Amino acid sequence: xxxxxxxQQQIQQLQSQATTYEDQAFYQALGQxxxxxxxxxxxxxxxxxxxxxxxxxxx
Amino acid sequence: MKTLVIVSHPEIENSMVQxxxxxxxxxxxxxxxxxxxxxxxxxxxxxxxxxHDRIILQFPLYWYAAPASLKxxxxxxxxxxxxxxxxxxxxxxxxxxxxxxxxxxxHFQAGGSEQATMSEILRPYExxxxxxxxxYLTPFVIHQLGYWSETAKQLLVVDYQRYLSxxxxxxxxxxxxxQAQLAQRQAVAEDEAQQQQLVLIGEQLAEQxxxxxxxxxxxxxxxxxxxxx
Numbered sequence: 001x002x003x004x005x006x007x008q009q010q011i012q013q014l015q016s017q018a019t020t021y022e023d024q025a026f027y028q029a030l031g032q033x034x035x036x037x038x039x040x041x042x043x044x045x046x047x048x049x050x051x052x053x054x055x056x057x058x059x
Numbered sequence: 060m061k062t063l064v065i066v067s068h069p070e071i072e073n074s075m076v077q078x079x080x081x082x083x084x085x086x087x088x089x090x091x092x093x094x095x096x097x098x099x100x101x102x103x104x105x106x107x108x109x110x111h112d113r114i115i116l117q118f119p120l121y122w123y124a125a126p127a128s129l130k131x132x133x134x135x136x137x138x139x140x141x142x143x144x145x146x147x148x149x150x151x152x153x154x155x156x157x158x159x160x161x162x163x164x165x166h167f168q169a170g171g172s173e174q175a176t177m178s179e180i181l182r183p184y185e186x187x188x189x190x191x192x193x194x195y196l197t198p199f200v201i202h203q204l205g206y207w208s209e210t211a212k213q214l215l216v217v218d219y220q221r222y223l224s225x226x227x228x229x230x231x232x233x234x235x236x237x238q239a240q241l242a243q244r245q246a247v248a249e250d251e252a253q254q255q256q257l258v259l260i261g262e263q264l265a266e267q268x269x270x271x272x273x274x275x276x277x278x279x280x281x282x283x284x285x286x287x288x
Contacts, residue, residue, distance in 0.1 A: 006263075010260055011260065013256070014253070014260075017253070022155075022216065024213060025213035026214035026216075026240060028217075029216075029217035029218070030241075033234065034263075036230070037264070037268065038232065042078070044278060048274055048278050052281055
């Protein structure tokens, strides 16, 4: 299981146990920000590979 | 940071949007919810502005402007003597707008049926903020809340809370805001397993955030070296 999947699973579990609307909303949004972070990290890894490849190849 | 939400609405009891937003921020300790009364106590209004750091004007859009009570408030409270002739008591504070409209977002763009963007329509408020030496925040606009899905409404609750209480609006600050909320929930959680779960989630978020910062830095360094080369 990837770290993101683990995190999403934990958050969903807490959301399913939430007893107030505010808590449900919070965990819904927390799942989204966690996903956003994971996506940004993947994007930066691509940027990193592209940038370091450019440096090595000199173009 | 203390936030003052100044709400202008002629029939606030019947407003679905305002009631939704009021409930959304009920748990925020540093937020003052202030509905404009029909008769203003100018000294009180001015004192409130001085004691808060982020001032939010919140209203439904009527004929491309705020309801009359907010215009009256602007004219009566933000007098030259108080706000900008001589000392500037509001300088350095933040100025935000929460605006609701019954028209879909797609109509507020060049070529759209409204023929204007929200930034253009709300420009007078940006000028007010500038005149007062305040930092103008990106407006928080809610289009047609009645048509939103339950999930979208839940996300709106938190986006609104963040607009009122998050220090800055970078991703790092967003993560920090969620971590603070997790810590609050952890402090009141009765179940030990749940407490542990909240700690682990907070730690995982912190790790991800650090990794992203590190990657950003590395990419920036590589590009900088290229520029120097």
